[in-house]
Amino acid sequence: MRHLEQGGARELVDAATSVLDAVGIENARLDAELMLGAASGRSRTDILLGKLTLDAIMRQKFAAMVERRHLREPLAYILGHKEFYSIELEVTPAVLIPRPETEFVVGEALRILSGQSKSRVLDLCTGSGAIALAITANAPQTKVVATDLSSAALKVAQSNVERLGLRDRVTFRQADGFDPIDSLGPLGRFNLIVSNPPYIPEADIDGLQPEVSRWEPRIALDGGADGLAFYRRIANGLPTYLEKDGWVVVEVGAGQADAASRIFRESGIGTIATIPDLSGIPRVVSGHASAVGRPPSIR
Secondary structure (H helix, E strand, O other), rough: OOOOOOOHHHHHHHHHHHHHHHOOOOOOOHHHHHHHHHHHHOHHHHHHOOOOOOHHHHHHHHHHHHHHHHHHOOOOHOEEEEEEEOOOEEEOOOOOOOOOOHHHHHHHHHHHHHOOOOOOEEEOOOOHHHHHHHHHHHOOOOEEEEEOOOOHHHHHHHHHHHHHOOOOEEEEEEEEEEOOOOOOOOOOEEEEEOOOOOOOHHHHHHOOOOHOOOOOOOOHHHHHHHHHOHHHHHHHHHHHHHEEEEEEEEOOOOOHHHHHHHHHHHHOOOOOOHHHHHHHEEEEEEEEEOOOOOOOOOO
16 A cells, blocks of 8 residues: 555545545544554644644554555554543453443443442453453442453453553453452452453354454354353352342343343342443343342353
8 A cells, every 4th residue: 555655644544535435444534544643643633734744654654554454453453542431441452342332331330339438349351451440440449350261351451450550459360250260269259240241142243344253352252152151151150259239230232131131130130220322222231139049050
C-alpha cells in the first residue's frame, strides 16, 4: 500500500477510507483518522483541523496499520488499547476486546457494591481485566480476585493493573473457572461473583464477522454446543464460592437471558433480574441469594 505513503494528512485519510470501505469495514473514515493519529502521535482533532505535518516514518507506520486493518484485524489490536468504563486498557490478541455491552455488568456490580461497606469480588474469565479493574477503580471498599485460564491473558491484565495503580486491591489467579491452576491455594468465598464468560455456540463462531472469528481468542468465545456451558459451571460453583446473601452478575448473549436465569434459579438463586443494553437486548443476568443451597449439579 505504497500509495498511502504519499500526500497530506487529508489525502492519506481519504485513500485509507477507500481501501477500508472496499472490504466492508464500517466507520472506515473514523478508523483511518484514529490510525493516522496513532502513527503520528497526534490527536484526531489535529488531523481534522489540518494541524499535522507528516514525515516518512509516520507515513510508513500509517500504511502498515491500514494494511492490518484491511485484513480485518480489529482496530483495538492495531492501536493496542481500548477505553472501557472510563479507564484505558491495553489489549492484544491474547484477550477479548472489551465492549460497551460489558459495561452494564460493571454498572450492576457497582450498584450492588454501593450498599456494602466491604466486599470481596470474584471476576471469572477476566481477560484484559476490564470488569475487575473498572469495579476496583470505582468501588474503593472492594477487594477483587480475577481469574483466567490463559497465562497470556493474565500478563495483559497484570500490565493493566500496574499501569492503573490498582495492584494493592486486585489479585490475578490462573484458574480454570473456579479451579486454581497456580499454587496460591483455594479461591475462598465471595460477596459478588461477576463474569463475561464465553457464550457463543461453538458452531456459530466461524460465521461471526472476521474481526471476531479470525482474530479474537477462541477460548474467550466458545460457550459449548448451546453457548451456555460456562453458566452451568458458574451455577455449580455458587454453593462453594458465594457467600450467604451474595450476588452473581453475568453478561449473556442475545436470546440467552431466560436460559441463563433458569440455570441460576436451579442453583438456588432466588431473586433474578435481567438488564437490557442500549439496544434493548437483555444483556445482564443479576441474581441475589439469601442462601445458596446445594442442589444436584446442573448439566
